[in-house]
Amino acid sequence: MQLYKFVENINSNTGIEKLLKYIFEKCPKIxxxxxxxxxxxxxxxxxxxxxxxxxxxQEVFENRRGAGPVVLRFLADTRSKLREINLSCDYHPLEDVEYFVKAKRDTLTSATVRWTMAGKRCVVPVLKEAASSLEKLQLRLFDVAPEEEAATFADLGQLHNLRELHCNQLCPHRPRLISLAFQPGCLPLLQKLDLPHATDLPDDAVVTISRGCPSLRHLSLTFATSLTDGALAEIHRLKHLQILDLSGCSGLGGSAVAHVAQLPAPRTLLLQYIDDLTDLQPSLRHVLDLKQLRCLDILYSGHIRAVPFEEFSVRLVNLRELHVTYEEEDEVFYKNVFAEMQSQMPRLRIINTFRWTENDFLTDYETDDDDDDDTDIGY
Structure with missing residues (x-):
């Protein structure tokens, strides 16, 4: 059996225990x-x-606050070869986490944990026990003490076997220390790096990533609002990069896309939530140099007339998906533009929507609208 989700509201502890025993007896190969x-x-x-x-x-979700930490030592002492663990909903005694990691260090390949455990003690040094097996790591709720930041990022760089790393809202007191985790030789096998909402991420950190993570295939820096064009100056070093997400990076300017165009063969480029795409001029035209591009996503970005759509059919012959948002008053213009593109690029799928304004929303709250998320190739 691949998956069993147990969520049951039973008031009787005896009833829950009997049900669990019954389930596990009938499904011993969970x-x-x-x-x-x-x-x-x-x-x-x-x-x-x-x-x-x-x-x-093993994934643990929060069903009741204040229930106490998971009894990790029992999980550690199981005969199972536990490969994946999600412990992000509670703080745990660091000693228990260390006991668990040591017990499973030869099999543990994926972990989702908080940056610190009970007593604000950092968990990253403990994870080094499983450095030879750990391939995927998701760290949540950055709250490392300022005096421990340098050692923490240096320790993160010692998880040499990582293939995927996700750190949401990375906000150290000294952002420049982030670079310590990505120095050349630290994470050479890293293929996917996701640093969403790292609003103070410095340019130097991205340059270091470009130098120190040669295997990267997917790089997401969404809403890293402090980044400038200098952050992308050496991104051409990422020879295997296929997916680049710079959505919400409002500090980018006139040479950003020129740097991106130096990548050998990117497949997906996301530039969502750029308020004014003319800020990326004059290098925005360099998007035409991305010969292998299959998906361009500029949803919720403004002033899309800056994009040279009329040349796509000649220059971007491999493009298969275009995501775009336009002002309602431009509907007729863009319907004509996209109709022409579609006739010249019959294999291109165009996903478009209106840009909403405050005048479009109801003020009497009589109607609720559900937005459907577009799921797309590559991300």
């Missing part, structure tokens, strides 16, 4: 389990889970 934190905080339930010999992936 490989992935998603379970509430209030259950794994209870020793009797943790013991039941520890009997799942085939368990490979």
């Amino acid at each position: 490989e992935k389990l998603i379970i509430a934190n209030n259950l794994l905080a209870d020793r009797q339930y943790a013991e039941l889970v520890s009997c799942l010999e085939h368990l490979q992936s």
Whole structure:
């Protein structure tokens, strides 16, 4: 069995225990389990889970605040070869986390944890115990003490086997220290790096990433508002980069796309939420140099007339998806433009929408509109 999700509101503890026993007896080969934190905080339930010999992936979600941390030692002592663990909903004693990581250091490939555990103690040094096996890491809620930041980022750079790294809202007191994790030789195998909402991410950090992470295929720097064009000066070093997301990077200017155009073969470029695309002139025309580009996404970006759509059919022959938002008053103009593109590029799929203004929203709250998210290739 690939997945079993247990979410049940039963008032009787005895009833829950019997149900769990029944499920685990009938489904002894469960490989992935998603379970509430209030259950794994209870020793009797943790013991039941520890009997799942085939368990490979364990995700804990917050069902009850204040339930207490997961009983990690029971999970650590299981006979299962646990490969994936998600412990982001609670703080845990660092000693328990260390015990767990040591016990599973030969099999643990994926972890989602908080930057610090109980007592604001950083978890990254503990993860080094599994440095040889850990391939995917997601770190949440950055709250590392200022005096520990330098050591923390240096330790992160010692997880040499990482293929994927996600750090949301990375906000150290000294942003320049972020570069310590990406120095050449630190994360040479890293293929996917996601640093969303790192608003103070400095240019030097991105330059260091370009030098120190030669295997990158996917780089996402969404809403890194402090970045300037200088951050992309050496991005051409990323010879394998296929997906680049610079959405919301409002500090980029006239040479940014020229730097991006030096990449050998990017497949997907995202420039969402750029208020004024004319800010990227004159180098915005260099998007035409991305010969292998298959997806261009400029949803929710303004002044899209700055984009040379009329030359796409000649220059971007491999383009298969275009995501674009335009003002309602420009509907007729862009319908004509896109109709012409479609006739010349029959394999191109154009996903477009209006740019909403405050006049478009109801003020009497009589109607609720649901927005559908577009799911697309490559991201």
